[in-house]
Amino acid sequence: MGNCLVVQTARSEVIKIMRMDGKMLTYESPLKVYQVLEGFPGYIISDPLSMPQQLGLMSDMVSGRQYYILPVEKKIETGFDDDSVVRVKLVITKKELKAMLIKEEVSLADMVSLFQGSDQRKESDEESVRGWRPSLESIPEGC
Known part of the structure; x- marks a missing residue:
């Protein structure tokens, strides 16, 4: 039994970049993003240590680390101006409607909070249904 020293100089000089399809690209160090x-x-x-954060074009890529190559998020063209009106169908309880009408002016944040509240209500309803079990008594068989 002895000590073992493994030197991996060739491997540590490699920069790995994972594509969206799962394929791994390997490059030799030194390397810049551009x-x-x-x-x-x-x-x-994107740097793997951060929540998807774009690296600058002149950033040095560190060998031995894995990076991700991601498509640029494009703004989706909806065909509507920012000032235009969009119709939305919405199902809410009478209690939530009453709260909205009393407030008179409803912001987008208020609408989102109402949706989140209804999602939580649905989850609690589903949990109560999942927790229900019928109480069955055994039926004696006659011989």
Whole structure:
């Protein structure tokens, strides 16, 4: 029994970048973000230690770490102006409607909180249904 020293210099010089399809790209160090993105227009490189955060084009990529290449989030064109009106169908309880009407002016945040409240109510209803079990007594069989 002895001590074992493993030197992995070649492996630590590798920068790994995972694509959206799960394939792994490997590059040798030193490497900057823009050098990778030249082959991937419309994409960004994300640092794995942060919540998807775009790295700057001139950022150095550290060897031995894994990065992610992600498509740039594009603004979705809805065909509506920001000032236009959109109709939305909504199902709420009478109690929630009364609260909205009393308030008179309802903000988007208020609507979202109402939706979240109704989601929690649905979950609690489902839990109570899941917790219900019929009480069955055994039926004697006649011989």
